[in-house]
Amino acid sequence: MSETGEGAEPMSEAFLWKNVTRKEGRKNVMDILRGVPLFESLGSRYLRYIERVLHRRTYMEGEPVFRAGDRGFALYIIETGEIAILDGKTGKEITHLREGDFFGELALVSEQPRDATAVALKESHLYGMGRADFLDIVETHPRLGVLVLVNLARVIAERLQQASIQLKRLTETGETDRGE
Amino acid sequence: MTVATRILVVLLIIALGGVLLYTMFTIGAIVALFLLSLLFAFILAPAVNAVERLHIPRTPAVLIVFTLFFGGLAFLVSIIAPFILSEIMHLQEIVSVGQMRRAVRDIEVFITRRLSFFGVRRLTLAPKVEEWVGVALDNVVNIASGVVGLVLFVVMLLISTFFLLKDARSLKKSLVRMMPNGFFETSLTILYKIERAIGDYLRGILLDAASIAVITTFALWLIDLPYYFLVGLFAGFANLVPYLGPPTAAVVAAFISIVDTGRFDQVPLIAFVFIVIRLFDDAVVQPLTISRSVRQHPLVIIFVLLIGGQLFGIIGMLFAVPVVGVIRVLGTEILAGVSASRSSPSP
Numbered sequence: 209m210s211e212t213g214e215g216a217e218p219m220s221e222a223f224l225w226k227n228v229t230r231k232e233g234r235k236n237v238m239d240i241l242r243g244v245p246l247f248e249s250l251g252s253r254y255l256r257y258i259e260r261v262l263h264r265r266t267y268m269e270g271e272p273v274f275r276a277g278d279r280g281f282a283l284y285i286i287e288t289g290e291i292a293i294l295d296g297k298t299g300k301e302i303t304h305l306r307e308g309d310f311f312g313e314l315a316l317v318s319e320q321p322r323d324a325t326a327v328a329l330k331e332s333h334l335y336g337m338g339r340a341d342f343l344d345i346v347e348t349h350p351r352l353g354v355l356v357l358v359n360l361a362r363v364i365a366e367r368l369q370q371a372s373i374q375l376k377r378l379t380e381t382g383e384t385d386r387g388e
Numbered sequence: 389m390t391v392a393t394r395i396l397v398v399l400l401i402i403a404l405g406g407v408l409l410y411t412m413f414t415i416g417a418i419v420a421l422f423l424l425s426l427l428f429a430f431i432l433a434p435a436v437n438a439v440e441r442l443h444i445p446r447t448p449a450v451l452i453v454f455t456l457f458f459g460g461l462a463f464l465v466s467i468i469a470p471f472i473l474s475e476i477m478h479l480q481e482i483v484s485v486g487q488m489r490r491a492v493r494d495i496e497v498f499i500t501r502r503l504s505f506f507g508v509r510r511l512t513l514a515p516k517v518e519e520w521v522g523v524a525l526d527n528v529v530n531i532a533s534g535v536v537g538l539v540l541f542v543v544m545l546l547i548s549t550f551f552l553l554k555d556a557r558s559l560k561k562s563l564v565r566m567m568p569n570g571f572f573e574t575s576l577t578i579l580y581k582i583e584r585a586i587g588d589y590l591r592g593i594l595l596d597a598a599s600i601a602v603i604t605t606f607a608l609w610l611i612d613l614p615y616y617f618l619v620g621l622f623a624g625f626a627n628l629v630p631y632l633g634p635p636t637a638a639v640v641a642a643f644i645s646i647v648d649t650g651r652f653d654q655v656p657l658i659a660f661v662f663i664v665i666r667l668f669d670d671a672v673v674q675p676l677t678i679s680r681s682v683r684q685h686p687l688v689i690i691f692v693l694l695i696g697g698q699l700f701g702i703i704g705m706l707f708a709v710p711v712v713g714v715i716r717v718l719g720t721e722i723l724a725g726v727s728a729s730r731s732s733p734s735p
Binding site: 253260274 | 437440580725
């Protein structure tokens, strides 16, 4: 079960039944999805629809998930491992993401090239969700699609707000420096 | 990648393509069965998705759609099949009593008179036409009466369609799983676009063919053409083959009229009816049924139709256009991916 991030379990009855009656790792996927702000407030039934379209990928240490300039087609959720997001121009680390974090969400709504590079810092298991699958969900389960889109809009709005605050701070610092 | 390596890769791809084409040609019947299952899966997928939207699990959803669709189809066939078979039997009688031979001779005279300035003096059409029509009618009757083969084919078709519908998602996931990480996102997009291109085209062209079958049957009934139902149905099927199908149906209708009546009176009217239907199809039906994005250049379509027909018969002709669509999607996406990776800044 190390694949799903759990430690070794004794050969108990529960352990045996877990392998017979349930898809390996399902509980963890659902738990991880519940923690992702994009899927907040979704019931188990809707989360199962999301789970169905996820693709589990494994990235080795140093392997890029995507590079700046690549056309973006998927969102990623980290199951295990660590991912560094690097500035597309300078290569400087912008942020460091861990288990349960997600990135590349803009690709769900825009075909614009990626403006940053994502690299696995150690062996990482990610769940990828393609824009095509997302559009399929919007089409086949419109209510679920709207809920995810609203959450996505909120995430983007929060990030914009933070960027705006940072920009304001930088502008103020620059003005102060010039004044001195 | 050096120039030599690139040439080697291209040669390898061409060789692999050749082997694949040869293998497909040698197992043509199985490929045709698979393509037909794929066709039904594409037609029924939206209905299964709609049932699934009612919170019914996938397998029962497939079963419900299967029962309704194939049950309805069987009911329809049980109603119209005896009627069509009796019309075919009647046509066979006309062929056997020599009525057709006389009509073909009349056509020969008609053509040679008008083409005499080309030096055309004598055409030996009669034995050839008699052979073609005899073989075609025998084939239709043999298919219908070869119960064991037909039942086996239908059962195989139902089973493969069922699994294609039920496991479409997991099949797609398995395919994506095989892709290296570098191609993960591109493969998702390519699969989506291919699914869209094939599905939209097949659903569109089938709806178009069904509409044309109904319209033609009605129009031919209005002008009192003998065997109007059989010809209307044939026109619908022929419409599945772009450009080549509709004129073929018109020729068949004119030929049947000449054979049955022994006169050419109805031919101009038949030509007029088919031209009007063609215009109506191009102006009204096709824009409503077939997505513009899957349309190709007429020259490309004619050549791929001929290749598809040569390899897998009518099924090959039906799938020829979407296969070109698939190749176009693959080419566009791969080229876009390559140009994006070339222009990406190095961190």
